Amino acid sequence: MGIPLLIGSWGVLGIGSVLLCFIRNRKVTHIVGTVTVVVSSLAILGAALWVLIGGKAEELYLSWSVPFGSFYLRIDLLSALFLLLLGIVGGVSALYSYGYFYPESTHRSLSAYWFFYFCLFGGISLVFTAWNGVLFLLAWEGMSLASFFLVLHENNKEEVRKAGWVYIIATHGGTAFLLILFALLGSDLEVWDFHAFQYPAAMGTVLFIVAFIGFGTKAGFVPLHVWLPEAHPAAPSPVSALMSGVMIKTGIYGLVRVVSWAEGKIPLSWGIICVSVGALTGVVGILHALGKKDMKEILAYSSIENIGIIGMGLGIGLYGMSRSLGIGALLGFTAALFHVINHGLLKSSLFLGAGTVLHTVHTRNIEELGGLWKKLPSTGALFGLSSLGIAGLPPLNGFVGEFLLVVAVLTICLQGNTFLDISLAILVLLSLGLIGAGSVACFTRLFGISFLGELRNRKGEYSAERAHGVEGGTFRIPLYILGGLNLLLGIGSIGLAPFVFGGVVSTLPGISYDTSLGTIKILRQTLFPLAIVGSIFLLLTFFLFMLRTWILKRRPIETSPTWDCGYILPSPRMQYSASSFSRPILRLFHRLLPFSESFRWEGNLFPETATYASTLCDLFVRTVYEPLFKGLARFATRIYGLQEGRNQVYILYIALTLIILMVLFLGGNP
Numbered sequence: 001m002g003i004p005l006l007i008g009s010w011g012v013l014g015i016g017s018v019l020l021c022f023i024r025n026r027k028v029t030h031i032v033g034t035v036t037v038v039v040s041s042l043a044i045l046g047a048a049l050w051v052l053i054g055g056k057a058e059e060l061y062l063s064w065s066v067p068f069g070s071f072y073l074r075i076d077l078l079s080a081l082f083l084l085l086l087g088i089v090g091g092v093s094a095l096y097s098y099g100y101f102y103p104e105s106t107h108r109s110l111s112a113y114w115f116f117y118f119c120l121f122g123g124i125s126l127v128f129t130a131w132n133g134v135l136f137l138l139a140w141e142g143m144s145l146a147s148f149f150l151v152l153h154e155n156n157k158e159e160v161r162k163a164g165w166v167y168i169i170a171t172h173g174g175t176a177f178l179l180i181l182f183a184l185l186g187s188d189l190e191v192w193d194f195h196a197f198q199y200p201a202a203m204g205t206v207l208f209i210v211a212f213i214g215f216g217t218k219a220g221f222v223p224l225h226v227w228l229p230e231a232h233p234a235a236p237s238p239v240s241a242l243m244s245g246v247m248i249k250t251g252i253y254g255l256v257r258v259v260s261w262a263e264g265k266i267p268l269s270w271g272i273i274c275v276s277v278g279a280l281t282g283v284v285g286i287l288h289a290l291g292k293k294d295m296k297e298i299l300a301y302s303s304i305e306n307i308g309i310i311g312m313g314l315g316i317g318l319y320g321m322s323r324s325l326g327i328g329a330l331l332g333f334t335a336a337l338f339h340v341i342n343h344g345l346l347k348s349s350l351f352l353g354a355g356t357v358l359h360t361v362h363t364r365n366i367e368e369l370g371g372l373w374k375k376l377p378s379t380g381a382l383f384g385l386s387s388l389g390i391a392g393l394p395p396l397n398g399f400v401g402e403f404l405l406v407v408a409v410l411t412i413c414l415q416g417n418t419f420l421d422i423s424l425a426i427l428v429l430l431s432l433g434l435i436g437a438g439s440v441a442c443f444t445r446l447f448g449i450s451f452l453g454e455l456r457n458r459k460g461e462y463s464a465e466r467a468h469g470v471e472g473g474t475f476r477i478p479l480y481i482l483g484g485l486n487l488l489l490g491i492g493s494i495g496l497a498p499f500v501f502g503g504v505v506s507t508l509p510g511i512s513y514d515t516s517l518g519t520i521k522i523l524r525q526t527l528f529p530l531a532i533v534g535s536i537f538l539l540l541t542f543f544l545f546m547l548r549t550w551i552l553k554r555r556p557i558e559t560s561p562t563w564d565c566g567y568i569l570p571s572p573r574m575q576y577s578a579s580s581f582s583r584p585i586l587r588l589f590h591r592l593l594p595f596s597e598s599f600r601w602e603g604n605l606f607p608e609t610a611t612y613a614s615t616l617c618d619l620f621v622r623t624v625y626e627p628l629f630k631g632l633a634r635f636a637t638r639i640y641g642l643q644e645g646r647n648q649v650y651i652l653y654i655a656l657t658l659i660i661l662m663v664l665f666l667g668g669n670p
Contacts, residue, residue: 002047002058002075006083006129009043012036013118020111027102033114034098034474037121041091044125048083051075052499057506059131068192069134078503082128082246082253085341088485089245089348090121092478093238096352099474100238100359113153113236119146120242127250133182133192140178140250144171147247150239151231163234170227174217181210181258194257201262208270211258212277219251220307222281223620229288232300233364237355240296244303245348249340252310256333259318260507271319275312275424279431282308284619286438287589290445290582291616295354295364298446299347302390305435306343309402310336312428316408319424321508325415326515331408331522333504334497339401341496342489346390346398349482353383356475357450366446366578371455380451382479387443389486392436395534397489400527402432407526438585445581454572491534494527579614586616594622 016036023029051058057076064071075083094117101110123143130136148171152164184207185199186192199207217224228248232240259266285305292298313336320329356379357372358364373380389396394403409425489496501523505511586595594617601610 002050002054002080003060003073005043005047005050006073006075006125007060009040009047009125010122012040012043013122016040017115017118020115023111026110029110029114030098030102033110033117034094036114037094037117038091040118040121041087041094044083044090045087047075048080048087051080052077052084052502055502064132064135066134068186068189070132070191070193071135072131072193073129074131074194075129076503077499077506078253078256079128081337081341081499081503082249083125084499085249085344086121086124086128086246088482089344090124090242092481093241093245093348093352094121095474096241096355096478097236097238100236100355102474113150116146116149117239119143120150120239120247124246124250128253131194133186133194133197136194137175137178137182140175143247143250144168144175147171147231147235147239147243151235153236153239154234157234160234163230167227167231170217170224174214174224177210177214177217178254181207181214184210185261194261197261198263199261201264201266204262205267205269208258208267209273211255212273215251215254215258216277217251218254219248219311220281220304221251221277221311222284222304222308223624225281225285225304225307226618226621226625228304229292229297229300229618232303232351233294233296237296237351237358240299240354241348241351244300244351245344248303248307249344252307252314252336252340255314256507260509263509265324266318266322268319268322271315271317271322272424274315274318275428276315278308278311278313278315279427280308281305281311282431282435283438284308286435286442287586287593288616288618289442290438291586291593291595291614293365293367293578295357295366295369295446295450296351297364298366298442299350299354302350302439302442303343303347305439306339306347306390309405309432309435310339310343312431313337313339313401313405313408316405316412316424316428320408320412320415323412323416323421325412326511327518327522328408328412328415329508330501330504330511330515330519331404331411333508334501334519334523335401335404335408337500337503338404338493338496339398341500342397342401342486343390345482345485345489346386346396349386349479349486350383350390352478352482353379353386356479359475366449368456369450370453370572370575371451373451376451378476379479382483383451384447385483386486387447389490391439391443393440395490395530395537397486397493400490400493400530402436403530404523404526406432407522411522441582441585445578449576449578449581453575456572456575487538491531491538494524494531497523497527577612579612583614586614593619 013036016032019032019036020029023032055077057074059072059074061073062071097113097117101113119142123139123146126139127136127143130139148164148168151167152160154160155164182192185197189196212221213224217227220228232244235243259270282305285301285303285308289298289301289305292301313332316332317329317336318332320326320332354364356376357369360372360376361369363369385396389398392398392402406429409428413421413425415421501520505516583597586593589595595614596616597612597614599610599612
């Protein structure tokens, strides 16, 4: 039943695409697009749950007259887990799109938006279920191109066009490495089916590095992350939610698949590479998030940080496999996949909340925000809930994956107890500590500056009726769905554990029965107390809230001005700004980060004007990519003279090239 539901979801997308060609009314186009994706996502959810609950993989094989190709679909437990995330996030993002674009009356075509949304949604689902290299690459390219056109939806803005080109260059750079990967894996094969991609792990380090670069570019590992902070702010908020919540996870899915094809003992270097890059990615991501002022750019760097946490989980899993520490390895992979699901739900909720803010005040600069809780109480509460979760605070779901990663690291130490085991554990724990503290500071800053206090930019203030309209209907329902899931998976993670653990065990080779039982026991001992304590905490919080409501029910509500410390003319400018909040933290790392400050004071003891501004550029853009591309530009300028513009010269170039190739060929084949 899983495969028919999957194909049925694609059929619905196909019918919706045909209907878009004949509809000219924008409102009808919008309704058709929304309904099409929601129905398709329900079919995807049905296929995923059918396989996850049944515990058996389903597949469909059809011959295909394409070199190395076959139309081979397979939904196993790992694919189903990622399809589950896609069905939820893709569906609620489409529902949110209805309210997000409903009042739009600009030149931008909603038919084009929905067509490329269909392509992105269908392409991601095909990436998760393709079981042939050629089919996988076609799905990967379709997904990349569809997301490129969605990023360019507001192409009348220069920064959007720039972000689109940065993204398309980065994604095709990663795709080039995937082409090399599949060419190496299938060099001796007639058909590139996944079950034939078996390679000796001891000789596969080059393959792993190529795969890590190819898939890591899409995932956003540092230093391959530069497209992500550009594309996410430029894309419409529902697209940002789908890209950050699901699309970047295709890179994680691909890495796990490549590892599952390895035969024999995993080299120690694989785990060390993953852990080191993951730790670097997490720390760099959260430090940059602390220095940014664009709400969506902050969330983009936060996604990079969480990809780093997932990378550390995969690294601990690979390290455990290389050291034959089975329980620690399974816990590491389980922690990584838990965080994949939880981060996907949390980050999509935050991007949709940012979309509501953008619709209300028409700015993403948090320095101009403030006091939005009064205008958007529902959005503020749900954004705050997701902020607590993404910061890794219990009892929400963001805490679960990070806590399991700590358990995995400690298990590795107890099982191995060597100097290398302890060193790796210290690296992971220190990184998690820095990332966790940075996340709390980052989202305290983002939520506090944006939703609390007084509104800073009075020009962006809207009436209560306007704010109520923004919070109604399809704006609010997706946030409630995602907020409820984040809360439910925080206290009910033990219910998700069999599906996640099943995906790990069914994918990785050579796991003994005793190892599986030992890991299940640790998961129960870890997740069950979390569920109990979390439930008690939530019930106690609800009880205290109801008690407070009952006590204050008959008391008159009094209002008074905020305490002004004796100053009779307070203004919103006296509040903490985003720059001043993060300044003490960023100054600790000013030698590592390209962080600059400017401060101007006019007057003596009582200045008439004073301004402060800070700027944080991307570390790797400033130190790696800018010098590289400037050097390429200088080189291209010097050889520009070769482009004469005359056909005779170009014919000469072709003739010389052919002569050189003939000499080389004849020299190697006498």
